[in-house]
Amino acid sequence: MNLRQTRLRDLLATIVLLLSLLVAVTFVLRQEQSTTDTRSHRTVGHDGSPLLAFLYAAIERPEGQQVIEARKFGSSADVGYALLSGSIDTGFIQPEKLVELSRLKGFEKLQVLGKVTFPYGATLITKKGSTFRLNEINGRSIAAPVDNTRLLNEFINDVKKYSIDLGKVDFVLLSPDAIIPALESGKIDGAVIKGSRAVIAQQAGHNILYQKWDMQPGNECCPPVIDQLEYVLLGRKDAAASNAELTAVLVKSSHFAGTVLRTAVSKAVHMSENILLELPLSSFEPTDNDLMAVLLAHSGSAHRVKNASSNISDGSPRHIHDASCNHGEAGIKPSGFFACSRDAFSSFFRALFTR
Numbered sequence: 001m002n003l004r005q006t007r008l009r010d011l012l013a014t015i016v017l018l019l020s021l022l023v024a025v026t027f028v029l030r031q032e033q034s035t036t037d038t039r040s041h042r043t044v045g046h047d048g049s050p051l052l053a054f055l056y057a058a059i060e061r062p063e064g065q066q067v068i069e070a071r072k073f074g075s076s077a078d079v080g081y082a083l084l085s086g087s088i089d090t091g092f093i094q095p096e097k098l099v100e101l102s103r104l105k106g107f108e109k110l111q112v113l114g115k116v117t118f119p120y121g122a123t124l125i126t127k128k129g130s131t132f133r134l135n136e137i138n139g140r141s142i143a144a145p146v147d148n149t150r151l152l153n154e155f156i157n158d159v160k161k162y163s164i165d166l167g168k169v170d171f172v173l174l175s176p177d178a179i180i181p182a183l184e185s186g187k188i189d190g191a192v193i194k195g196s197r198a199v200i201a202q203q204a205g206h207n208i209l210y211q212k213w214d215m216q217p218g219n220e221c222c223p224p225v226i227d228q229l230e231y232v233l234l235g236r237k238d239a240a241a242s243n244a245e246l247t248a249v250l251v252k253s254s255h256f257a258g259t260v261l262r263t264a265v266s267k268a269v270h271m272s273e274n275i276l277l278e279l280p281l282s283s284f285e286p287t288d289n290d291l292m293a294v295l296l297a298h299s300g301s302a303h304r305v306k307n308a309s310s311n312i313s314d315g316s317p318r319h320i321h322d323a324s325c326n327h328g329e330a331g332i333k334p335s336g337f338f339a340c341s342r343d344a345f346s347s348f349f350r351a352l353f354t355r
Helices: 003-040 053-058 062-067 076-085 095-101 149-162 176-184 195-203 224-228 240-254 258-269 290-297 301-310 342-353
Strands: 042-046 068-072 090-093 110-117 122-126 141-145 170-174 190-194 207-212 229-236 283-286
Touching: 042 076, 042 240, 053 062, 053 068, 053 240, 053 258, 062 068, 062 240, 076 090, 076 095, 076 229, 090 095, 095 229, 095 290, 110 224, 110 240, 110 290, 122 149, 122 195, 141 149, 141 176, 149 170, 149 190, 149 207, 170 176, 176 190, 176 195, 190 195, 195 207, 224 229, 224 290, 229 240, 229 290, 240 283
Parallel strands: 042 068, 042 090, 141 170, 141 190
Antiparallel strands: 090 229, 110 229, 110 283, 122 190, 122 207
């Protein structure tokens, strides 16, 4: 073999070696990129609520799709259990469910990443298919949440301005979670509820007879966030970088135009955009575990009694019934479907009507 052939062979061998190295480096880089993408891609649990417009809008865009894999559950409690089991990375949980979740093993590995708030207001809803109007409310059975009589107080005072007689309305106080089932089963004719819950009611096809969105959240008992808070975003403490990336995407999407957000909700929950046009939108903000401390400080039956009582400002006895109906001077036990009888609240309502 002459010198020329030897040099050509060595050159080809060098080229093959360089190509092999290039292929190997490219493979390693792609593997690292794939690993990085997988780590930053967050599985986000949610319950399909129409209050999560920013989430639905985010996953419609490439930027959100690179970061978020949304997974729907039957309830926010289910989202919480999935978080504890490690089957999802982050999730939106309702405040009352979050307080319960905080007592379970494994919660110490989670942290608060953000909050979802909604304008605070009072709404009167009636059952799907009912035809009576606001001026025909007398003689009807109307429920209100037992843990927030301020909504009912606000409704009564506002409706009195229109000379509507409420003297024969059968007002009953129920657990917030029992109101919609009671309405759908025909146990009550209507209910005064938070504006955010009215969004859920409208999604189910129920009617809106009255809305007031300019209520001031908070009182001497509770900070405004307690009234406005609808969901808390939880994530794992050991994923700080990807958590920050996720919250940044959600903050950005929460500032999309209202038409974009309402269209995203309409597609996600199959709700008419015409209905959504009449409703405000929720907002998402980053926050931390300080919010958890506030929630824990303002939870529990004793606190709910204090909060409900502090909402009554008419000079009537500072007493309201919780689920046990066995505290304070009235000491009335639950009777039938409703936790408390109408007579237990007669002094409260008489004072409101005669102011």
